[in-house]
Amino acid sequence: MIQRLLPFFSLIFLFLFLSVASPHFLTNTNLSSVVRQTAVINIMALGMTMIIVAGGIDLSVGSVLALGGLMGAMALEKGVPIPLGVLCGVGVGLACGLTNGFLITRLRIEPFIVTLGMMGIVRGVTLIISNGLPVHRIPSGFSFLGEGNVLGVPFVLWILVGCALLVHFLLEHTRLGRYAYAIGSNPEAARYAGIPVRFHTAAVYAIGGALTGLAGMIEASRLMTGQPTAGQGYELQAIAAVVIGGGSLHGGEGSVVGTLMGAFIMGLLSNGSDLLGVSPYLQQAMIGAVIILAVTVDEFRKRKVG
């Protein structure tokens, strides 16, 4: 039990340590910036949690984030109302997720391969549509999504909390979630139990895609551009958050609470290093080491359980 709570204690420890070590850490401005920085990865990681629980993986989310953000921004440029523009970005993400799910379940190709291919295809499509150029002429009101505050708290935090509650509810309390755990834990047994495995697998990828599309709109709002090159490498950060939070790439394990902690541990490490003047080069290495450490601890815990 103590080891299961390790990510939680690490997060608290990191938080307390930074509060003491840097006078700039525990300020409204800094904490808001941590929240805004991690929200994008966090929301993607929520979708990734479902996918990993169901025994899959999605390497295309970085590219999907860029395509969703770009298409949403283009819609806004055309004069579409802001909520509809955001919905457009989410829809594009959903469509990409559905495509992933379709290819994986119908053609029976490994998720790793399908999403690796989609990572390239979607990025290519994004660059072709935009001709490699960012989309700028966006109504200024759009910045509220990524930079605004509601009741003194960053708007993205409200969105994150909403998405986290939704995904938690889906995973823990609905049929879809139960099937996701069952499929990820033992796909053969799930099939033998008469579960519609393909439908639910595709549904999980579609939800992951939609969340990524939303993350893409937040990213676009923070940059106030639709960047065709946005999100490169984000897929690995999202996977890292899930894994640090106790998710298993073998499927059947992972939780929303764990993933949130995983993403915030990475966010605090990066923010703290900035505040303490640690070189950004060293930061990368530190985060890499944390991933390996977290998984090692988790493996030992599981082996003890047997």
Add this chain to the structure above:
Amino acid sequence: MLLELQGIQKRFGGVTALADGNLRVEAGQVHLLLGENGAGKSTLMKIVAGMYQRDAGRMLWRGQQVHLQSPAEAAALGVAMVHQESLLAPHLSVAENIFLGREERLPLGVVRRGRMVAAARRLIEEHHFPLQAEWRVDKLSPAGKQLVEICRAIQHGSSLLIFDEPTSSLSDAETQEVFRIVRALRERNMGVIYITHRLEELRAVGDRVTIFRDGRSVHTGALTAISTDEIIQHMVGREVSALYHRTPLPPGEELLRVEGLARAGALEDISFTLRAGEIVGLGGLVGAGRTALCRALFGIDPVDRGRVLVAGRPVAIRGPQEAVKAGIALVTEDRQRTGVAVRLPMVANTVIANLPAVSAGGVVRAAEEIRVTARFMDRLRIRASSPRQLVGRLSGGNQQKVVIAKWLFRQARVFLFDEPTRGIDVGAKGEVFELMDSLARSGAALLMVSSELSELSQVADRILVMRQGRLSGELPRGASQADILRLATLSQAHSAEEPRA
């Protein structure tokens, strides 16, 4: 004398696999090893091949006592084994597999591929094997793979070759080819030990025979001096005392009717019925099509022809989803792969096949699913600390009960049990039978695949026997083990005119 085994014993934990194994094999002789599943034949052969170490007894190789510690030591002596399941490297060529681990090497580990291929080609031509040195092994038929193993053995200068059920997965033509090769090996003065379950092929290859029963060699002698009926009597022995007694029920309504089910290469013209309250046994050798029949009925493998009716209604079973919906449940011997998710709690495993029953509008009611699971824990006497315990921490017998709980909650009425007692200890077996009995009493129809003749003859109300993809016959309750074995191993024509030698 090539090989002599005297009083070999081997125990695994508390289980005695071999109590008294004796065998004498001479060069230029094909020695048949017969016995039921679990009689100790394979254990003895694994000791000869260095895969297991004996606990007691003597093993003499060309008159010298030997203690083999590894398969490599056995191979160095000249013992080679052709396995049922091929142990070749599937992505390498025939030639590479023949020389695997014994490649001719130049400095820096460079393999002399040209010479290797040439040597393999000479070997293949010399024996007229239908093989090419360059072919990839995963493209070969099961018979082709066996040929590669035989080539390996010859190339390495083996003088004793062990065949473990070589023909169980082969077609008739391929079987004839294996016989030809076995006879050719005998001509070359090699010793051959040949394990088989197909009694009618004995006389095509064998010289001498040793029969095993319950870990002991009970008969040895020339094959010409014993009739097939006598062989069966030796294999079965006296009928063992009842391990389980069941009072049959008057059969109720017909729950499953199968008409002319066929699947190319696996099942031919299978027709039978199951009634409520019945436990019907399904016997036959490994590879006779029993598992294929269960898989086809459950929609895992597609069928080419035939009809399936559940409770009088025809159902089209295209996949497990339709089978489950129709009320069919499959309990396989491989629980961990197809039955339970070991890393999930018991509650998730119990309700997974019928989530709508514990949910409202797609939302699972947590209290309800716990209540349901607790009820099954109680009813099936599942020993777990709580409904939330991970299934991986339960014993094999209790995991089996979780699988049954899952199907009971799905309200399945036709249960297909594929080797339900495999890997379960004797005490738990009785409990599984009681559970099956109570399923039958609650109005379910059960089909029980079993390789243990004693189980079939004591638990089943009727016994269907399969042989080479067909139903070869049906026996009444309490049929003798010898009768089952006869139907499983001999074609009708053969058993009718058994020559008395």
